[in-house]
Amino acid sequence: MAMRARPVPMLFLSGPPGVGKTTVAWEMFGRLVDSGHWPAFVDLDLLGACWPVPEDDPYNERMKARNLAAMWQNYRAAGARCVLAAGVIESRDRLALYAGAVPNAVPVLCRLRAGRQELAARIDRRGRERGADLDKLTRRAAHLSAQLERDDIEDFCVETDGRGVPEVARDAVKEWLRLAGDVGGP
Template sequence: MQTALVLSGPPGVGKTTVGWRVFDRCIDLELAPAFADLDLLGAAWPPPVDDPHQARLKAANLSVIWSNYRAAGHRRLIVAGVVENPAERQLLETAVGGPVVICRLDAPDAELADRIRHRGREAGDSLDHLVRRASELSAQLTADDISDFTVSTADRTAETVADEVVKRWIS
């Protein structure tokens, strides 16, 4: 099993929710897991013009956090966050000191929009922008797929998705 698993996908697909369930499964398997959410590691404004999604900042912060987790005895890292291209994958691999396994989570655009609208974090123009971004990013991630495997979250519980992710990651 690779040390680091990255759950990638568009907004609303369930990266963080599934990530926590994968974390729980890894605890049950005594794999000494740790969890990081790239959105939180890049929560700074304004972003640099040449890095609008804060990929470099997220990777730099992940490197420090993973170093601290390892020093505390953790051996598996679960990361929730969008990985759009090979350069971003390379940044994450450098941050964790080795290869990452990327699981692209996928769901239909209508389901993504519904989830985004019902989670209550965005409103107005921000909500409309995020729904459009989810659809665009879903198409981009499918067309330019850099994942190692894909798991659908459509009409499935986070627990069921996590079980499949862990099975495919560990196998």
């Protein structure tokens, strides 16, 4: 009789630019490690940082999924049992593309939410450090925020306005553990 492969819980943190996806994911990673879980962390934007991009895939989603598949093999060999992924997930099809890169994945999508003014303020603070096109990024954040609110594809949502990163991460971990059960450890 063949052994059934262990499920791989995956939490995707999604939301518009400036909402804190990567920062919250790092905090969650630390909390999971401290509580005896064995997580891996990926920033989906970095997995697709390659130029040129195909005309039919302007956000390099297929490249991100291929890189995630390759990285998961290494993470799994090192002992990781679950995955945190930070990036913009705009549809269930994109979620399925990424989840399909990890055998036996059990994906859960968390949308981080912030108000329009808070997003603009965060982008402004971040942009001063990097010299980004703040107006373009702020417009993209507002548009994407409205789209994600309208499409409502997430499994759960965590508010970030007026809250610190540790509090947001705590709530996201708590809800993920409630939905996913065991997310991996010894």
